[in-house]
Amino acid sequence: MKNLISMRDLSKEDIMQLMDTAAKIEKGEIVPNMQRKLAALLFFEPSTRTMFSFDTAMKRMNGDTIIMSGAKNTSAKKGETFADTLQTIAQYSDIIIMRSPTEGAARYAAEVVDLPVVNAGDGANQHPTQALLDLYSIIKTQGKLDNLKIGLAGDLRFGRTVHSLAQAMAVFGADFKFISPSFLQMPEYIKDDLIEQNIKFEEFKDIEGNIDDLDILYVTRIQKERFADPEDYEKVKGSYVLNKTMLGNVKDNFKVLHPLPRVDEIHTDVDDTKFAYYFPQAKNGVYTRQAIISILLGEV
Amino acid sequence: MSQVKTIKVNAIKNGTVIDHIAAGKVLKVIDLLNLTGDNSVMLGMNLSSNKIGKKDIIKIENRELSKEEANSIALISPSATLIIINDFEVVNKTSLEMPEYIEEHIICPNPKCITNSEEIPSKYYINNAEPATARCLYCEKKYLVEDLKIKI
């Protein structure tokens, strides 16, 4: 593996190698040393959490970071091309970790520079490190990735995270329940891909009553702004809020995941149940990113 | 009943004929092939065809199109056939194959795609299923080939 650009590029074996490395790093069985290694975090679109997670991953391995955040391109005003910006930063650092609103930006960056490039999100396209940390959270709680029953709830239309997760879990033969308002359903192109792979899915409009046979429920936020009429939002909102009373008959191994930040789609009364896993999930993000950086820099 | 075939475009001695181009697409093909050099080019539009109803045709004198050049025409008109002429004789007649990979000729319809904000050629992988689809290497969006705009 030279870069991490898209989940599409990863074989099942690549994914399992990453899972294995993250687990060994978490247990302290391998201790990658990034002393004198510098990661350039180029965030052409701000995302504090993802940036902190990568920053933490690098620093936990004694590495360091340089950070560019917010502006689309600090040199754009001076007329510098994107390729030149990348080439320049490549002179300073050992690995480039990049987030951009432009789709395909990370793929292009990997063509331009000789360093490993990690895609930390490119518009509505890919966010592979999020998908991998989700997989790591699933394998940690379920002991396997194969043949699980996964519920995805909330905004399934615009949510890049749920798209990547559906595609990634399809490789492992998952069985899905998609739970969303009708106009925020999983897009046709994702469903077509699943049908092509003989993956089963069903669609529902309520969380309540549809989670008792699940191994994982992955909840995402529904943004009020998606609704043309705010009253419509108020009407359906309740169907996509998970609370403790809904958890009475769930399976023993059931876990609730969420990419965070949460607003009100998971009631805080779920937090102290054994089913809540969203905060450990964020911590898993650090182990997963440590594993990715270590593998790309040949340190494991 | 016998059908009378009328030759509406003159024969060429040596070169390439692209026949059975979907009617109305011939100018796009000419642009795609960049036929602005020294070769004589003859074209016919809206000719009757037993095979596809109405067709367009191009005859290019003294130039033998490569398989790749010809196959890129499949993006515009998959029905087209390629005929190589040598001394007024047909020496080779083949139907086009949709290419697996196309650089530069496709304009990515996704406005957020990097190929639309940087000066870089698009790169597309074609899946020659029925109907044919194409996926952008950069933004990874998938489109029907027939819906794509070809850069000219």
Ligand SMILES: [Zn+2]
């Ligand atoms: Zn594109």
